[in-house]
Amino acid sequence: MELLSLSAVELSAAVKEGKTTAVEAMKAVLARMEETEDLYHCYLYADREGALRRAQETQEKMEKGELTGPLAGVPVAVKDNLCTRGIPTTCASKILQNFVPAFSAEAVVNLEKAGAVLIGKTNMDEFAMGSTTETSAFGVTRNPRNPDHVPGGSSGGSAAAVAAGECFFALGSDTGGSIRQPASFCGVVGMKPTYGTVSRYGLVAYGSSLDQIGPLCKTVEDCAVILEAISSHDKKDSTSLERKDTDFSSALVKDVKGMRIGIPRDYLGAGLDGQVKDAVWKAAKLLEENGALVEEFDLSLVDYAIPAYYTIACAEASSNLERFDGIKYGYRADAQGLHRMYKATRSQGFGPEVKRRIMLGSFVLSSGYYDAYYLKALKVKAMIKHAFDAAFSQYDCILGPAAPSTAPRLGESLSDPIRMYLGDIYTISANLAGIPGICIPCGESEEGLPIGLQLLGDCFQEKKLIRAAYTYEQLAGVQSAPIVKPLPAKGEKTDVH
Amino acid sequence: MSIEYETVIGLEVHVELATKTKIFCGCSTAFGGSPNAHTCPVCTGMPGSLPVLNRKVLEYAVSVGLAANCSITRFSRFDRKNYFYPDNPQNYQISQLYLPICRDGWVEIDTASGTKKIGIHEIHMEEDAGKLIHDEWDDVSLVDYNRSGVPLIEIVSEPDMRDADEVIAYLEKLRLILQYLGVSDCKLQEGSMRADVNLSVRRKGQEEYGTRTEMKNLNSFRAISRAIEGEKNRQIDLLSEGKEVIQETRRWDDGKETSYAMRSKEDAQDYRYFPDPDLAPVVIGDEFLRQIKSRQPEFRTEKMKRYKEEYEIPDYDIEIITASKHMADLFEATVALGSQPKKVSNWLMGETLRLLKEREADPEDIRFSPEHLAKLIGLVERKDVNSTVAKEVFEVMFQEDVDPEEYVQKKGLMTVSDEGALRKAVEEAIAANPQSVSDYRNGKEKALGFLVGQTMKAMKGKADPGAVNRLLKELL
Structure with missing residues (x-):
């Protein structure tokens, strides 16, 4: 049995059936990491000893019948902006390089309760600011589908770890597409739920009103099961919702007959790579052939989403990141006097993209500009929500690409931040409107790079998305199997297994 | 003839609310405790922590607003006030700017020329900061976050006061309201009530306001009076010399009886206020408001009226007793135990006030229980002790709240009736x-x-x- 090609749900079932153990599964993941981490660099911190110990404990609990859920015994990777008690949490930033939290994020606690076993912390864009994982202070992550390309971002380490077989599933966070876009680039499944579905307690905030935690995984079934496990009404998070409809796996039904699917014309217009467009159209046709009602429509305000998003996200970030000042924890520069210390710490501790967004956010909130920028952006946000409300009175799902292209080459994106920001066009509206979105693989480019299909739904309609995505996945055949084939020999690294 | 000036004063009063736990986390608000004993990830600004509003804070703020005749904002919100300082662990203070919980109220004060209404511009909720401790010896500064996140309300008055007497009357009125509501102990010296004074002067009869200054660090009524007098004279002197008053924040030094400029308007910080995305808007429903209204206590005016009708005690006694919620509660509870109102009042007006004065304490500091006072009155009535002994026993009771019956027994102070x-x-x-x-x-x-x-x-x-x-x- 090739353990690493199993989905999370399949693995847990195999452990329960006694075909393997949680420890064996963890060992397989760690062995895989030995082979491939030097190249891919999915992880910032791998807690090898702790992972094996936890796997052993989990195995014992499973044998005693104390853990029976569908994720019990499954090794999981967690994005490094989610607090993990006793395990470093850096947000891929120098300013938090020595930070070890005293508590775990609620989503992580929920996963532990479900019996998933933490491996370590994945690489990301610094404080989730970026679309390529290249803004990490601790080195880039390579796309396992083609190591010359980026894995996307900001949850690039999580998406790459799933694609590389370095975990069975991972958690990411999505503020403007940070789960869906890397899922698209790495050829895995990724989902951002409705805002408030997963507690943000313990997620180091970037844009608090937009941030949501969600799964990156191999199949739609895994996605539903993971989301079910991490969703909870958490009194520690005032924006957490009480939902009684989180039995997401009940939506794993292969049937889209009568489902109304709308494709925004603007989503398939100028700026979209031809191969991506063809793959997305093909996917839409497949759903249509199987009974869905597919049509194009005009979703207004698409062009306003990016400026509104960057205004709001940066404004919140500029305030959220103020606490990193060298006083209480994290990096402190050696400087005399309080203000010099603040200045030196933050100048040295933050990377250029983070500084850019802090400056942008501070500007739009500054007195005299607040109304013109921040308040206006909030109005645009409300209008975008209305546009989606109108669309969802017509359609069950909105279908489109998750990114304008396949994964860019390493080093291509950072030189032109505006272009990088524009790459978020298909994903950020969902964050502004608070609605759920899922990305699943729908083909490959000629270069063999994955292409993702994005489905958006109305608030609380995750089940419709899961149903449509599951149906597509079943019809098209599972396409998100991890790359477990041996690596091509590279440079002086000759001892590849 | 010299020009006549008028002083215009508005107050910003910060009041620490007497909730058991902090405004956004479950940590204790208790005083004392070793540094950082009462802290958690939320009130120390740890990454990933989130604030959750303490409902009690909202109830207290609304009850103060109702007592001060404010309109209650049905849809209010918290905003972040951004500034860097180590006592503020997030480097932003969660406060309310755009939609404060209460607005447009007033309280009535007694002045030499009759009663006067002082307008309340707004009341908002916010969190307190921690404390910096500068260790000169080691040349380091340490931070104690025990006070970080302790709930405050800020009561902002209209510029309706004209002299120090009105300011003191206003503060005393606020203090009485807050104490009657039981939402704060309002101790200036301990910082649970802090007043910043905004003051300007203008020529008598002039419509528009002069340039104002804000005075901080006023921790007694006496300091407030002296600071107002000092600042008024400073501004008038400047204007008389043809100079201008600069809009600035000044710090009062009560020891030196003078103030000095802390920062001027030019270097005022831009706090970049914006709605806190971590906290849901505060929506006040009819039921919530009805509940708070039904729980509002009897305030002093009503109480004075009732005392006049129910108890045969002099008006002067009523005035003194009702001037302190604690004293009034003590009076009523003792009477409820069967003691004669006049006798209770005599003990409060006589020995109690004498001992308070001797110890420079407030009526709020009274420790003895109504049960013990009632027992002492009983001992005297039954002639078990004579009045001299009773006074001695009272002093011990005042000090340590001993049971007078037990004490008299133990010390053998019973009158010999043999x-x-x-x-x-x-x-x-x-x-x-x-x-x-x-x-x-x-x-x-x-x-x-x-x-x-x-x-x-x-x-x-x-x-x-x-x-x-x-x-x-x-x-x-």
């Missing part, structure tokens, strides 16, 4: 003081007093002076 023992003591006093006896018989009434004293002394004070008097007259 006629034989008393007669013997009187006889002994007569025998031992022949000079006084003859003086008395020669018409010197004063000599009787001496003999009473001698008898009391022999009885160690535990005799009913009336009975001693009677026996002496009888035997002489």
